[in-house]
Amino acid sequence: MDMISNLASGFDTALTIQNILFCFIGVLLGTAIGVLPGLGPLATIAMLLPMTYSLEPVSALIMLSGIYYGAQYGGSTTAILVNLPGESGSVVTCLDGHQMARNGRAGSALAIAALGSFFAGTVGTLLIAAFSPYLSRLAMSFGPAEYFSLMVLGLVAAVVLAAGGLLKAIAMILVGLLLGSVGTDVTSGVQRFTFGSFELVDGLEFVALAMGLFAFSDIIANAGGKEDRKLLTENVGGLWPSREEFKQSWKPVLRGTALGSFLGLLPGGGATLSSFASYMIEKKISKTPEIFGKGAPAGVAAPEAANNAGAQSSFIPMLTLGIPGNGVMAMMIGAMMIHDIVPGPEVMTKNADLFWGLVASMWIGNLMLVVINLPLIGIWVRFLKIPYSMLYPAIIIFSMIGLYSVENRISAIYMGAGFALVGYILNRLRCEPAPLLLGFILGPMMEEYLRRAMLLSRGDPSVFVTRPLSAVLLLLTVLLLITIVSPFVRRKRKEVFVED
């Protein structure tokens, strides 16, 4: 079978000493970051992006994705032991995971989370391997009009399914699109919005934007805050779930995996939505809904499996279509572009090594997480005690030198400081920064496809609705927008994101 031989060649790439090492560094850093509250995967990837410049592209992506799913994993540790989500995908794990810990079942909750995540990760990896070739073949037949419509759908869907105010999120995408147009216009050579500044000729620095919006503005928001982290217990107890707990968990793991794999495919899906939705479903179909929130193993197993499955399958649209469904995927596309890889269906044919190597490394990384981290839980517990006031100056120094190293330019640091303020102001106005990043990444591509489509149609804008595939994509966008303003969906959406 094609898939088997492809995966085999992927393992060849992923199992070189160098790539195993970077995968290991990635999951280890990711776990550490996930354990520390207040430092999400987006901030971490932004922070470490400059360090991957000198790596081979496949090693860079292996390490960055390791950070992503490592952070999912670490986040659940904090959720269970401290009742604080290390990152947004593990918010619901707090509900029952922490209660289990209070009942003296901390070790068991951690093990359920780890094993559920590993199972979901394995399924997710297989799904990527099985479905990506079909999707990328389909995308090969896309013309510029289809691509443009696909991006419109992707951007709209990403904000509809994500948390937060809809109008604000759409506005943030548009701001991202505008910021993406800063710099020299490729087609005409005109310098747009540079205001005579030499530093802006090549456009805004992606790393500076990402660090400013995600790492620095978070620090500003958190630095003045009170430190409120009470560790429940240093003794996590036995790591094995009891037979009863196992029996209560395996079905939720299967359901969570299925749901997460599906939701992760959708733009705006991924880890957070998957975990919320699967918790709701488990509670609804459970014969004993009253024990949810009081330490139900199913309430840990399902969302943990779902968030890992969602994290994995959100790679599919990113790798095959070049469309990022969430902020982390936008970051991955940014990393690919830094290495001169054009995101889109051709990644699979032109960079087959990279694609299959990355897929194989995800499974290896997931395995590493279980094997390394359960025995190391004592170390992560110690990590939890690092006060934020000592952590953030280190992040600042790390990011500052990293920003400089991108192009050996001090101006990148100033740009990062500027976006720190912009990000903080937007944060205070309760605007999520992730849609802005999506717009920034997709903006130049969207403009390019728009222009090409208009050129091919000799200036007839109806091309977007007369080409059937493009018409369907735009129709879906409209339908999505109509459903979201309907009162029913609005209510449901609020329920799902009740924690926000």
Added chain:
Amino acid sequence: MEKIISNGRRRISSDLLSGLLFLSIGLFFAVYAYSYSLGSFAQLGPGAFPFGVGVVLAIIGVALTLKSFAESGEPVAAFNLKSAGLITLGLIIGGATLTSLGVVVSVPAAVAISSLASGSLRPRVIFLMALLLTIFTYLVFIVALGIQLPLYPGAH
């Protein structure tokens, strides 16, 4: 201005403020983009895309502003000017001294200034952190990663 009551304090609606912000950003980009050529339908000029996006953004800005009059929504979160100022200043001073005065000046300066934002660290801890992070920067970035940075003033 529409104000709403929250925790006994009057807070401005975040919809109103963000609406006005988006309106001005949209208008700014649209007006500026108009000065680049919009081109024709068949050959869109460099101004066309940002002009279109700017206009839509301005419209959404108006919609948000109007929405803030209809329903209260979330209020603007409190600004912490001290930490915003200190973190930004730390980065700027750190950047300004990085290549001219070297890592031994830039890193401790950035650490010291940004540490003040939390207000919970004693001088001794800040000093230790500055020392450790300077050594760390030297070992990781300059020695291991080979980034061209002077260590002390005048070193190149």
